[in-house]
Amino acid sequence: MKSFKLLFAFIFLFPVFVYAQAPNNAPVKTPSFKSIDKDNNGKITKEEAKAAGVSDANFKKADKNNDGTIDAKEWALVFPGGA
Numbered sequence: 110m111k112s113f114k115l116l117f118a119f120i121f122l123f124p125v126f127v128y129a130q131a132p133n134n135a136p137v138k139t140p141s142f143k144s145i146d147k148d149n150n151g152k153i154t155k156e157e158a159k160a161a162g163v164s165d166a167n168f169k170k171a172d173k174n175n176d177g178t179i180d181a182k183e184w185a186l187v188f189p190g191g192a
């Protein structure tokens with residue numbers, strides 16, 4: 110029954126494969142930390158976040174220590190892959 114198993118694997122994996130291959134279905138690409146940190150001081154201010162289209166809600170969510178800026182670590186927690 111080896112081929113049967115293979116068929117099952119194919120049926121289950123195929124949609125995943127198609128999804129991975131379809132950029133149109135992918136979530137909006139997270140802008141990178143560096144591209145948002147315009148003045149390159151290692152922190153994203155509210156103004157920098159806003160300019161990049163980050164919502165207030167997301168900014169607050171990302172600012173874990175509530176110092177009013179998002180550092181690279183905080184950014185990576187909320188937007189993995191966007192470092």
Ligand SMILES: [Ca+2]
Pocket residue numbers: 146147148149150151152153154157
């Ligand atoms: Ca900055």
Ligand SMILES: [Ca+2]
Pocket residue numbers: 171172173174175176177178179180183
């Ligand atoms: Ca912070």
